[in-house]
Amino acid sequence: MATSNPTGAALALWNPGADEHDPISARTYGFWLYLIGDALLFCSLFASYAVLDNPVNAAGGPLTAQVINTPHGLWQTFIILASVLAYSLGTVSLKNGNAAGVQLGILAALLLGGAFLYISGTDLWALAAQGNGPTRSAFLSVFFTLLLTHGLHMLFGILWMLVMLVQVGVLGFTKDVVGRLLNLRLFWQFQATMWVCVYFYVYLLGGAR
Amino acid sequence: MNPPKQRRASLLLKPLLALPALLLSGCTMAGIRLFHPAGLVAGAEMHYTLILVITMLIIIVPTLLMTIIFPLRYHHSRNAKYTPDWHFSLTIELLAWGIPFAIVAFLCYLTIQGVYAVNPWAPGILANAPGARQPPINVEVIATDWQWVFVYPDQGIATIDDLVVPSGRVVHLQMTATSNMNGFYIPQVAPMVDAMPAMESRDAFELDQPATYTGFSTDFSGAGFSWMQFSTRVVPQAEFDSWVASVQANPNQLTYAAFQKIAQPTVNAGAKPAYFSAPDKNLFGEVMTAAMQGVVYPVPDSFTKRVSDNSAQGAQAPASPQ
């Protein structure tokens, strides 16, 4: 709103309606910030892994090469990437406003994520059953913690997907729902990235040692 | 003896110090141990401390003066020169970044030099010490909850809370701990170094004059921490030898089994010493290995009673004939 000052020149002092911000962009930005925090969380875990992946810290127990299942790791990588792809295909339907397509994409992503977790879970379980559980040595503590932290994130993502399946059906594509769908995509992609880091760092580099 | 060069530096510096000198005069009351260094290592620490204090004074005095003068001078009642819109000056900004930068550069140089001089692993300053020509005295230090065990592997003796060393010899200390981390410190003599379970750390010093000092733990380790003192006695070589002989004759032997009893949490109020002959040859290694295998000496409930229980503070060192 322009006002003139005592000398007559036009000055812009007030700007009615300028406070309507784009909620989805702010929301996505905030979620990016959260992901930075999450990335630092994984960084700290990787750093700890680097410190403890060491014969001294294995305390006579196994090291990376003896505890990983490299073929499974490769399968898991494919599965998680497929899951991200499925979700992305779902978001293509979002653009067309196609609720069923979105739900189908999410469902596929969810099932693939479940398969991923199943493989992880059985592998870790088998390892623990051999007496090489997380309490065996500091190295195994960090090995389990790293994988389980990632798994927990995945589990959370799956829960989130379940909620979104319902919300897309019940609420339709409201601003909130669309914002959540977009953030969930970021989240899911981020977990896949983290898995690739795990795969590279633990399975490939660690396994080669 | 201090090397002449450094002695001169300190002599030059001391008169410059208005504030530390003031503090020095208070020494007799509170015993400012830092300002009574003994030996080369502590002497070097003192030397660097003095330079640091002076540098800080050089910064603090003018800045503090500005902090006092500006608010007084430009108080509104004084109608001093007023320039409400003056808010940038490249010269001042350059000085504001540049002067601290120069001082910091100097300080960095100084500290890096200093940290090599007193490096507990191998103090540079001891390299040319008079005692450096003789073989060093090795002492293994084991911090338990809450006592200090000193093992002399070469002499085949051990003590509790009593560190006895000959003058004019470099002393090499090797440290570890049973369950908790402690800080090993003899203020006037040696730099502070942590003694940690399952880890080995080192310290070194050399003293020329016989004297007695008090050392203690500086890193909190539980209920008995405040009482973790030990005496450090520097004695002439001859006296040291006869002391060693007398302890060697002590019937009390420090086997690992005996050590495990001593390592039970104990508040040794008053730092009553105990002496042992024939310590287990590899006691230090065994303590390290045990810690790595997860052996800890848990603190009994009597130390954690809600309202005090006297035994929590009054417990004595294990009875041990002298």
Added chain:
Amino acid sequence: MQVAVDGPWSPLLGRLSLAAIPYDNPILVSTFAVVALLGIVIIGAALYFGKLGYIWREWLTTVDHKKIGVMYIILGLVMLFRGFMDGAMMRTQQLLADGPNSPGYLGAQHGYLPPYHFDQIYTAHGTLMLFFAATPLVAGLGNLIVPLQIGARDMAFPYLNATSLWLTVSGAALCMISLFVGEFSNATWVGLMPFSEMPTNPGVGVDYWMWAFQLSSIGTTFNAINMIATIVKMRAPGMRWFRMPVYCWSSLTTNIIGLSIFPVVTVALTMLGIDRYFGTHFFTAGYGGNFMLYVNLFWIWGHPEVYFLMLPAFGLFSEIVPTFSNKALFGYPTMVAASFSIGGIGWVVWAHHFFTMGMGPELNGYFSAATMLVGIPTGVKAFNWLFTMYRGRITYATPMLWALIGLVLLLIGGLTGMMLSASVFDYTVHNSLFVVAHFHCMVLVIGAALFAGVTYWWPKVFGFKLDERNGQMYFWTFVLASLLVFVPLFYLGFAGVTRRLDYIYNPALKPLLWVSEGGIGMYFVSLFYFGKMLYVSLRDQIPAQADAWGTGRTLEWLTHTPVPFYNFAVTPQINARDELAWRKAKGVEGVQPTHYVPIHLPSNTAVPVIIGALATVFGFAMTWRIWWLSIASLLAIIIVVIIRSFDKNEGYVLSAEDIAKMENQVALASIIAEQPKRPALAQVEAH
């Protein structure tokens, strides 16, 4: 008594039993009596005046950034008081337990506190002061002012904002509960390792500490995200980066630091938790555990954390010094650069907290040098404030006095910090009272800044100033007390006195300990003036101008005093760095908007406070190993969040007429006024 977590366990109550209640400790029982009495008085008064509903509707469930800020500040002040009482107890113990012949009281051998109790007190003091006094006060002022200074309606995520607050409160609540049920940690505020591990510390104290710390750091991380998003996304039109007030810059840097460090400590604490609950071996000495890893992770968080708290203090000084010098801030661009430098260097200096751990001279040398670099940008800040005052027109209002003393303390604390960072010197005073004196100078800078900030912005929020006369008395007595307490500690540190001693062996130190104790007495006098200041100001309530100090320069002074709950009736257009000063220079500071448009605001919600309550229950249940309750409360949190996500409430709209009415009668819109119920948007559409 240590409540062993490997003791008896029952499915219903976990390790909890009547024996956990310290009814045989006169100190704790009397504290409980006082706290309980206070609680009853407060709730009773609320009931008596019929305000319970008001408190629930307008405060506990609020999403308004200003009310959240005020609640943060109240939490901070209450915890500051509790932390002070801990400090007073510690000083008294050290005074009494001095020398082998010192007497013992209340059953203690020396002094009146047995070691185990004393250790809990300083652990609680450090934890409370940093996480539940300083952090909430900083976060509270940030919440209050940053949106106002950038001309925003609210924070970017109001609902998340309330959640941050209530998570912080739940951490504080756990600390308070630990006083009366069980015990607090005795492992120092840094959580010494392996001392905090199960084999050496099987009590619930460490768990209380860990959960309180963990919950509050999650709250702080959320707050950091929110602040950054607010500053980046919500600035009023025309507010370019280099028009932003320096306080906002420092909030931005601080929260960038916060976001980057809190995840690290979350990991460190989680690992400790896994060790303690599942028997893994991250930080034990045995089984390959590496407790140096904890020390590193902790200080990678811990050192930037001190700048996380200090930068907002610097920002505050940068607002207050120009206002009371009636002059623009000197060197604005280098101020911004200095903030970023401090934050940046702060990340790479952590190891100066453990020079004595036996790193080689190369590492110690590096960390010494890196640490010293911080002195440069900090010095730049100090000189810029000095040159702001130079050729100004200075008035000594209370906020300015606090800022000046803050500057002096910064010098003393900072230069002793520089000495500590020289590892050759640190080898002689590490873990001594010298370090304690160093960091108390520094945290008192923060304290001074917070008192300054509260006094400075109080009129903006409540519409009347704090009483100047008593405020200045409070100031002088507080400064005197601090000098009396901490100057002797520098001296004692040089004398070689270690920190965390519950018994001091050298009776020759008595005179100094008495001086220090005199300072504690003086603190009580200052608290009297603080109370009187509050009382007199609340009694008189002399209305303040929009620009309460007459020389304000930044945007927050443009809106009404007290600030309406919607901040600005119409979003201002920003034309200059110090917008208000610019408008004053143009003579248009009084020009009001000619018409109003409806404002969209979020509705209140009970979800955050419920999450906070459930988080407290969760922390408590985990501490006591009441597994069913832990699982139930965790599930409940998830369910509450899911239910809330189905909520169609889109906030409400404040009509132009309502705004016009409130603009003419500001008291109607003040944050303490009760608002009529306004229908939520989604419901409106349904009709």
